[in-house]
Every structure is written in C-alpha cells, then in structure tokens.
Amino acid sequence: MVTGTLDRKQERIIAGIPPVSDFSGIYFYTINNKSNHELVMLLDSIIGLNDSVLSDWLNITPRTYRNYKQNTDVVLKGNVKEHIVLLLSLYKHGVEVFGNTADFEHWLTEKNRLLDNEAPYSFLTTVSGIKFIDNRLTALEYGENV
Template sequence: MKNKAYPINESTSQIVSDIIAPYHKMYANPIALLSSSKTGLNAKAALDFINVSGFSYQEFQDTFKTTVKTIQNYFTQDLTLDASLSEKLLKSFALYEKGMEIFGSAQAFHAWLNTSAYGLGNQIPFSLMDTITGISLIEEELIRIEYGDLA
C-alpha cells in the first residue's frame, strides 16, 4: 500500500513535536501508558495523530479499525476513546517521537515507514502498525538502527 506524499519542512517538524509533547507523559513509562489507556484518551488525540503521521483517512481507518467520522463524532461530543484504541494511539505517538529522534524529521521517518526494512523481514513498517505487536517490532527496529545494528 503506497502512502500519499507528505510534505514537511523543518518548521513543520517543530509543529509535529509540539503536537506530540502533551502525550509524552502518557507513554513515558509502562505504568503511565497503562493508566492513560484505561482512562481513555480524548478523541482529539486521534485527530492529532492524523496530523502528526500524515496518514490518509483511509490509512488511519485501516490501521486503527475505526472511522474518522466516528472519531469526529466522539470529538464533537467530548467522548473518550476505549482502552484498546487509546493504547494503540499512545504507542503510535511514542513510535513517531522515536522515529523523529532517529531520522531527524517527521518527513524522513514517514519515508522510512513506507520503505521495506531488512530487520523486519523486508516488510514495510507501515503495514505492521495495525497491531500492538507490529508497533513493538517497529520500535525494536528503530532501536537497532539507533545503535547501528542494521544486520
């Protein structure tokens, strides 16, 4: 599945960092992640993730197994997301933060997500993001890249 072009310049990378920042404390450690997930995120978190990730609406829907229209309705009604979706969003925010740290920008990380990765069995990382295990595998690959272990 090919992702849409995602135009980002350096000022956009700062905006992306600013969007992610409020969620950082919610996934800073496993206990915070669990607690925040069980409490449920405000639906705005999903809309923020769409802005950060560059996912098309269809890609978001395929990855998170919910419709953007549902998210928008939840946002309008000031409802919280369920624990499962909240957890996946928080793990995805953490993933993007790590990816930007390693690749230097949201644009570079987004490009990597859509390129086959040797350490992931030549799979495209984006295609693994629909499960928590897939997100964890991508995180592990990012750590290997960070430490120069590309084999």
C-alpha cells in the same frame, strides 16, 4: 520534538506520552488521560498519511476515524485509545531517530528486506507490531541495519 506545527497543548500532550517500552506508563497514561478527541487530533496532525492508513492501523473504518475527528465528545474504546497512544509514542521515537517526520514516514512506507520485504508500517495494526517496530528504531539508534 515531533513537528513545529503543533500548538502548545499538543506539544504538552506529546511530551507527556511515555515510551512504547514503558508498558506500565502507557497503561496508566491511557486510563488516566481523558482527552480522547485531543489524542485523535494530535494523531491526525502528526502523521502525514491518509485516513485510510490510520484507520487500518486502528482496525476501524475510515468513516469511524473521520467521526472520531469530528466529535469533540468522542469516548474511545480502551484498545483504540491505547493504540493511538502507542502510535504517538512510536512517532515521537521515530522522529527522534530520523530527525523529522518525513524521513521517518519514508522509512515506515518503504519495503525492507530485513523485515521479510514488508514495509514497517504494515506491522502497526497490532500492539505487538508497534513494539516490534519500536525495537527496530532502537536498533537503528545503536547502528544496526534495519
């Protein structure tokens, strides 16, 4: 699982999130899940990077992201919610591949010559970028250098 610091509700949420590659599963999970605030808080709990990085990935301001965290009745736009679900799914996969969040985040933040000397986290601002990095994680699982 992602981390030992999650409560049972958060563990159930992360367990129910489909893989990034399951496009229809992600779609239906996103539209059927009404726990917007819980998704934001789960993202904040799992990811050890600061609010500026997370807001950049979500294409919102840090202030908006902080407001999402503070407002328990937040209603997320569909694209922001989908992005959060995909990031959670990517993290779930990344921790499975690397064994823990710290090692996964280290890989995410280090420049990678096989990615045109970009750090993998720089691709996470778009849905296609998340899918690309998820594909790289799958390649790592099968022994490819990424």
